[in-house]
């Protein structure tokens with residue numbers, strides 16, 4: 608492992624191209640799968656009867672808005688450490704994330720009963 612290929616410009620550029628390709632493929636895949644856009648906003652559905660947030664994991668940029676939508680009928684809430692929707696049976700709740708970070712949230716009704724209705728929003732710069 609004494610510098611194998613370290614001074615070989617072909618190997619170095621190939622590795623660079625490969626890592627760039629992997630990085631962009633990963634980013635595209637993540638955003639495509641986890642950030643469904645609905646007229647400009649990222650939407651999370653509160654699914655019944657599954658009792659899950661869909662998608663449960665989101666990755667967004669600073670300043671983007673997330674909208675949670677209740678399908679209607681079942682009471683849920685969206686509760687973060689510093690803000691919450693309150694319990695509702697229909698309608699929607701919006702929040703704009705201005706700060707980079709990882710924000711976990713839950714529906715307190717369906718974590719108290721062991722259903723594990725939790726979600727996460729990751730905000731990147």
Ligand SMILES: [Cu+2]
Nearest residue numbers: 683684714717
């Ligand atoms: Cu719930």
